[in-house]
Amino acid sequence: VEEENEYIPPGIHIEIPESIENSPYKKEINKGINRIKRFLQKELSIGEIYEKIVREIEEESFSYESFGKVGYGPNSVTIRLTMKSFAEELYKDFPYKPFGIAMGNKVVISVRNILDKATNYDISEIIERIAQHELWHVAGGEDDFYSKGIANPNLTYKINKDEKRRIKERILGIISE
Numbered sequence: 001v002e003e004e005n006e007y008i009p010p011g012i013h014i015e016i017p018e019s020i021e022n023s024p025y026k027k028e029i030n031k032g033i034n035r036i037k038r039f040l041q042k043e044l045s046i047g048e049i050y051e052k053i054v055r056e057i058e059e060e061s062f063s064y065e066s067f068g069k070v071g072y073g074p075n076s077v078t079i080r081l082t083m084k085s086f087a088e089e090l091y092k093d094f095p096y097k098p099f100g101i102a103m104g105n106k107v108v109i110s111v112r113n114i115l116d117k118a119t120n121y122d123i124s125e126i127i128e129r130i131a132q133h134e135l136w137h138v139a140g141g142e143d144d145f146y147s148k149g150i151a152n153p154n155l156t157y158k159i160n161k162d163e164k165r166r167i168k169e170r171i172l173g174i175i176s177e
């Protein structure tokens with residue numbers, strides 16, 4: 001029996017699909033990943049950051065099953081980027097097509113959904129903001145349905161100081177529990 005579901009070590013794990021290499025937006029996407037890393041290091045003071053290149057198999061979209069294959073450890077948080085769009089089963093309760101989804105300690109960012117809608121914007125900034133927003137959910141934060149973020153979830157998500165403080169406390173708690 002193969003041990004597929006080994007726990008990953010404590011820390012933040014960024015999973016990057018190798019197909020980003022073939023994207024015309026490769027430069028912007030990599031800049032976005034670097035912005036996430038800088039946020040984690042500078043603003044959350046997290047040193048344990050791991051990066052892993054993953055191969056995405058040909059499926060139509062990123063589904064519950066794909067979520068299950070994202071790296072997991074009880075003391076880790078995984079930020080997975082995907083070049084796929086999300087399967088509808090993942091966002092049937094959302095009033096919009098999301099750029100990112102958080103479940104437990106896993107965050108998935110659909111670069112594909114971002115590129116489908118936001119190429120007139122700074123892709124790297126959107127990737128960073130979505131990562132921050134989804135980490136807010138990992139920290140137990142709720143969406144503010146009256147905020148502009150919900151009316152225009154793609155572009156206006158910006159965490160505030162209090163949210164940042166809560167993210168920091170919670171994430172540091174998870175990776176050191």
Ligand SMILES: [Zn+2]
Binds near residue numbers: 133137142143
């Ligand atoms: Zn949200």
